[in-house]
Amino acid sequence: xxxxxxxxxxxxxxxxGAGIQADxxxxxxxxxxxxxxxxxxTSQNTVAVNGIVEIDPEFVSSQIRSVVLDIGVDAVKTGMxxxxxxxxxxxxxxxxxxxxxxxxxxxxVAKSGDRLLKTEAVTAYKTELFPLALVIxxxxxEAEALTGIKVETPDQMRTACRMLKEFGxxxxxxxxGHLPGNPMDLLYDGRDFQEYVTERFDTPHxxxxxxxxxxxxxxxxxxxxxxxxxxxxxxxxxxxxxAKGLPLGRGHGPVHHFHEMYTxx
Numbered sequence: 699x700x701x702x703x704x705x706x707x708x709x710x711x712x713x714x715g716a717g718i719q720a721d722x723x724x725x726x727x728x729x730x731x732x733x734x735x736x737x738x739x740t741s742q743n744t745v746a747v748n749g750i751v752e753i754d755p756e757f758v759s760s761q762i763r764s765v766v767l768d769i770g771v772d773a774v775k776t777g778m779x780x781x782x783x784x785x786x787x788x789x790x791x792x793x794x795x796x797x798x799x800x801x802x803x804x805x806x807v808a809k810s811g812d813r814l815l816k817t818e819a820v821t822a823y824k825t826e827l828f829p830l831a832l833v834i835x836x837x838x839x840e841a842e843a844l845t846g847i848k849v850e851t852p853d854q855m856r857t858a859c860r861m862l863k864e865f866g867x868x869x870x871x872x873x874x875g876h877l878p879g880n881p882m883d884l885l886y887d888g889r890d891f892q893e894y895v896t897e898r899f900d901t902p903h904x905x906x907x908x909x910x911x912x913x914x915x916x917x918x919x920x921x922x923x924x925x926x927x928x929x930x931x932x933x934x935x936x937x938x939x940x941a942k943g944l945p946l947g948r949g950h951g952p953v954h955h956f957h958e959m960y961t962x963x
Contacts, residue, residue: 702730702773702922703769703770704730704732704773704913705732705735705773706718706774706777706916707758708721708776708805709736709777710736711740711906712739712740713952715946715951715952716952717906717909718777720906720910720913720953720955724914724935725917727956727959728917729917730773730920731769733765733771734761735758736761737753737779738752738784739751739753744946744948744949746949750780755787758787759788762791763791766791771797772799772919773800773917774799774916775912776802776827779827781816782818782822785823789827799832799919800832801833802834802912803909803911803912804835804840806820806840820844823844825865829866831867831868832867832925833867833870833871833919834865835908835912835915836870837873837875838850838855838858838873838876838877845858845862852882855872855874856891859891869885869886870884870886871884871885873911882894885926894930896934896937899941901940901941902943902951903940903945905951910935910936911936914935918931936953938954938957939954941957942961944962
């Protein structure tokens with residue numbers, strides 16, 4: 699019996715809407731056995747990030763090796779890796795363990811606006827982790843920070859994709875949800891673009907959107923889908939999760955990871 703397996707390497711969200719918690723929920727909702735290597739602990743809710751404790755890079759590595767060398771991994775998703783030391787250690791493990799189906803979500807800022815990535819870590823992403831990624835999934839703000847250009851139009855998204863591809867990943871998925879109109883994400887393989895456009899829902903309950911989307915891509919890759927289909931299926935899944943977002947807390951409530959199984963209506 700083949701059980702698809704996915705590993706998330708990311709930060710924990712005490713509020714349950716993003717980070718490790720969102721990733722595990724997504725893996726479970728999409729029929730994948732989920733495992734985790736926690737790179738940071740955060741004290742956060744729907745309003746703010748109130749504290750961050752970074753995990754020692756060697757202990758992050760120990761978690762990764764513990765599951766890979768025993769259970770095995772079909773796909774890896776990385777999320778909040780808050781400093782250059784953690785990024786370098788994770789990159790070394792991916793190389794040494796020959797993990798190639800890797801989705802890198804370069805998490806820089808929380809939904810609340812709180813910064814989650816130290817400045818020096820941006821270079822580590824570009825030079826060490828992106829070249830090992832099958833797919834990277836920046837949003838527009840992250841793309842601007844990584845490329846140094848403004849990304850405010852579809853044409854600028856294409857320019858940013860070309861620049862991001864130069865950092866070495868096999869595919870770039872640039873998320874365009876911050877632009878007006880129906881949200882359009884772009885998949886770029888170095889030659890061709892593929893657009894994924896869905897309906898926009900007017901809701902504040904979008905906490906964990908980026909984490910969930912990247913984890914959904916990793917889930918479908920773990921199940922054997924090619925990249926373009928994995929992205930399309932993940933886009934459909936996250937759109938439904940946003941549409942059924944949960945009105946919890948006083949700020950940005952979480953998306954509904956199990957919307958295909960039950961609702962609260």
